[in-house]
Amino acid sequence: MAPPNRKHAHRPLTLRDVSEASGVSEMTVSRVLRNSGDVSAGTRARVLEAARTLGYVPNKIAGALASQRVNLVAVVIPSLSNMVFPEVLTGMTEVLDQTDLQPVVGVTHYSLEREEKVLYEMLSWRPSGVIVAGLEHSDASRAMLTSAGIPVVEIMDIDGTPIDSAVGISHRRAGREMAEEIIAAGYRNIAFLGTKMPLDFRAQKRLQGFTEALEKAGLGVVDREFYSGGSALAKGREMTAAILGRNPDLDFIYYSNDMIGAGGLLYCLEHGYDIPGQIGLAGFNGVELLDGLPRQLATMDACRAEIGRRAARIIAARVERPEAEPADPDRVSVLLPRLSPGDTLRRP
Numbered sequence: 001m002a003p004p005n006r007k008h009a010h011r012p013l014t015l016r017d018v019s020e021a022s023g024v025s026e027m028t029v030s031r032v033l034r035n036s037g038d039v040s041a042g043t044r045a046r047v048l049e050a051a052r053t054l055g056y057v058p059n060k061i062a063g064a065l066a067s068q069r070v071n072l073v074a075v076v077i078p079s080l081s082n083m084v085f086p087e088v089l090t091g092m093t094e095v096l097d098q099t100d101l102q103p104v105v106g107v108t109h110y111s112l113e114r115e116e117k118v119l120y121e122m123l124s125w126r127p128s129g130v131i132v133a134g135l136e137h138s139d140a141s142r143a144m145l146t147s148a149g150i151p152v153v154e155i156m157d158i159d160g161t162p163i164d165s166a167v168g169i170s171h172r173r174a175g176r177e178m179a180e181e182i183i184a185a186g187y188r189n190i191a192f193l194g195t196k197m198p199l200d201f202r203a204q205k206r207l208q209g210f211t212e213a214l215e216k217a218g219l220g221v222v223d224r225e226f227y228s229g230g231s232a233l234a235k236g237r238e239m240t241a242a243i244l245g246r247n248p249d250l251d252f253i254y255y256s257n258d259m260i261g262a263g264g265l266l267y268c269l270e271h272g273y274d275i276p277g278q279i280g281l282a283g284f285n286g287v288e289l290l291d292g293l294p295r296q297l298a299t300m301d302a303c304r305a306e307i308g309r310r311a312a313r314i315i316a317a318r319v320e321r322p323e324a325e326p327a328d329p330d331r332v333s334v335l336l337p338r339l340s341p342g343d344t345l346r347r348p
Contacts, residue, residue, distance in 0.1 A: 012149035013056045022050035033058050055143025057123040069150075073315055074122040075103045076132040078110045078200075083259070083287055084304055085133070088155065091308025092131065099316050101128060108133075110199035116141045123148055129315035135160035136201045151318035153311040156302075158332050159205050167310045167333040171202045174300055174337055175209030178254060178282060181339060183217050184348035187252035187280055190214065192224040193239045193264065194256035195232065203256040206284060210254060223247050236263020251279055258283035261297050262290050265344065269294060281344040286337075296342030303335040310335075 018033075019026045024043055031037035032047040039047075050056075073096065077085045092103055104127070106118035116138050123130070123144055129151040135158075137145070145152050145163050152164040159172050182190060192210065194203055214220055223246060225239045236259065244250060255261035261283030265275070273279050275295060286301035310333050341347060 012059075013054055013147045017054060018047065018051050018056050021054055022047045052140050053143060055140065055145070055147035057120055057144055057148070059124065059126055069126050069128050071100045071102060072125065072127040073101050073103045073312070074106065074119075074127040074130045074132075076106045076108060076115060076118055076122070076130065078108050078133055080105075080107055083289060084257075084285055084302065087304040088133075088308040091305035091310075092312040093308075094305075095309050095312035095316060099319075101316060101319065103131075112136065112138045112141070116144075119144050128319045129153070131155055131311045131315065133157075134201055135162060135166065137163075151315050153314050155307050155311050157202050157205070158334050162331060165314050165331050165333070167307050167314070167335070169303055169307075169335050169337050170209075171205035172209035172212075174284065174302075175206035175211075176213040177209075177339060178206075178284075178300060179210045179213035179217075181341070181345065181348070182252055182254070182280065182282065183214070183219065185276075185280065185346040186348075187346075188219060189222050189247070189250050190219065190252045190254065191243050191247065191250050192221050192254050192256070193236070193243065193260060194224065194226045195228065195235070195260055199228070200256070206256065222250060232257070232259035233263040233266070236260030236265075237267040238263075240264035240267045253279065253281050255281070255283045258285045258287040258290055258297060258299050261299070262293060265293060265295060265297055276344050276346045280346060286340065295344055296340075298340065298342040298345035300337045300339045302337055306335055 015026045015029050018029045022029065024047060028039060028043065029047050031039050032044050033051065075092065079085055096103055106122055108115040108118055119141050127150065130145060130148065131153045133156050135154050142163060154162050154166045156168045157171060158166050158168045159170050192207060194207065198204060211221055223243055225243050227235050227239060236255065240253065253264055255264060261281060265281055268275055268279060275281065282298035284300050286299050290297060
């Protein structure tokens with residue numbers, strides 16, 4: 001059963017839709033979804049499969065409010081420990097504080113399965129809009145978002161097709177531009193150190209853009225190392241030590257984020273590497289917390305606060321005028337990150 005077409009997403013799904021899809025009565029559907037009453041295992045499975053495929057989410061406030069909506073914006077992000085997302089939330093609240101809308105945050109830990117559960121619970125309270133990080137979702141999550149009948153803004157990434165609207169940067173372009181800068185500076189033996197692969201889709205896209213630019217110049221990634229979990233600074237040091245131990249002739253390391261890049265920078269400084277002469281280093285995100293390092297790490301600003309502000313403005317405008325949908329060119333809001341060479345990337 002295919003999820004409903006986006007053109008029909010203005011009307012939230014009802015018990016009748018699930019009833020028609022599963023071939024049982026609305027009362028039986030209600031019993032199954034409330035986990036009450038005597039329903040056969042086969043019927044229960046058929047109803048649950050129909051609901052999941054359609055993207056139906058029960059309404060926990062049915063009958064409680066005339067509008068059937070609450071002034072909440074569901075914000076679904078991968079992490080609160082990653083310093084990227086608090087800045088995004090700050091941008092959102094700057095805008096939402098001027099409205100009656102309040103953000104409520106759910107965390108997925110970079111898991112599509114966890115995202116599905118978070119969306120199910122948050123949508124059951126009938127928020128006025130959803131802001132969700134990334135363009136990659138499970139089929140069930142995509143069906144729920146498509147069928148919710150509310151504005152949905154996917155943030156951080158524009159390398160793909162949004163469900164409704166998207167605000168972010170092109171991570172493939174970011175990786176490509178960093179590679180071009182590294183090549184122009186004369187580096188040739190280049191490695192990549194990444195985190196949370198393969199769960200961090202945006203880091204994957206930066207690596208894709210990075211390797212494509214290297215290949216275009218007749219180069220390749222000499223070595224790569226990945227990790228998940230643990231202290232980013234400590235892991236950055238650990239991975240840098242490991243990759244330089246395997247490849248002492250490396251002259252550049254590109255890190256998937258600034259925090260592991262900072263760990264790598266500290267390791268190289270402690271071990272007497274000439275930076276950026278002997279070896280260059282670069283990260284991603286433009287984290288201001290690292291401004292106090294002995295050297296400024298080359299990086300690229302991911303426009304975090306502005307992403308949050310723009311996403312919140314889209315939700316607020318659509319809630320104020322629910323009948324108005326953005327024109328196709330307005331569905332994707334593209335921001336352009338700025339590359340900063342810092343002290344760890346030679347000037348071309």
